[in-house]
Amino acid sequence: MANEFYDLSANTPQGHSVSMADYRGKVVLVVNTATQCGLTPQFAGLEKLYQEYKDQGLVVLGFPCNQFGSQEPLTNEAMEQTCLVNYGVTFPLFEKTEVNGPGTNPVFRYLKKKLGGLFGSRIKWNFTKFLIDANGRPVKRYSPVTKPEAIEGEIRRMLGGERVHI
Structure with missing residues (x-):
């Protein structure tokens, strides 16, 4: 079964292309991030x-933005190092990207189209989160202020094969 999410790709901070198909069969949490934001402790x-x-x-x-x-002014390399040193980040990071406007990264263009926000599809701030099921279907969008631990129950249900009711 074809899935648009798996047709997309994004570049690592080093500029290497990664296909979202590499995450086929996984529950994926996509987040636009920033190292100098009041919400940065969410890392x-x-x-x-x-x-x-x-x-x-x-x-x-x-996906740093x-x-x-201007809360992600660092270069891709400095951002990656800051995330590792300050927050122990080992999950995949991608190069700085745009999540709104004509230069919107295709991953975010797709996710915003599938899961519009409360006031339209535009992303309002850093740390907006999109949860995608193991079949590549966007399931839920979370506001920037939603803490990662608040999503844990839903992730657990998705990993355990239980149906998520939204």
């Missing part, structure tokens, strides 16, 4: 989720 919670559930099939994908208050 620790995202990493905790990743460590707790990666062996059961969860992957967290971080500088479109909100």
Whole structure:
């Protein structure tokens, strides 16, 4: 069965293309991130989720974005190092990207089309989260202020094969 999510790709901070098809069969949490935001401490919670559930099939994908208050001014390499050193981030990070406007990364263009926000599909701030099931279907969008631990129950249900009621 074809799935649009798996047709997409994004570049690592080093510029290597990664196909979303590499995550086929996994529950995926896509997040637009920033290292100098009031919500930046969420990196620790995202990493905790990743460590707790990666062996059961969860992957967290971080997409740094500088479109909100210039809160991701670092180069790709410095951003990656900052995330590792300050928050212990080991989940996959991608190169700085745009999540709104004409330069929107195709991953976010697709996710916004499938899961519009409360006030339209536009992403309002850093740490907006999109949860995608193991079949590549976008399931739920979370606001920037939703802490990673608040999503844990839903992730557990998805990994355990239970139906998620939204």
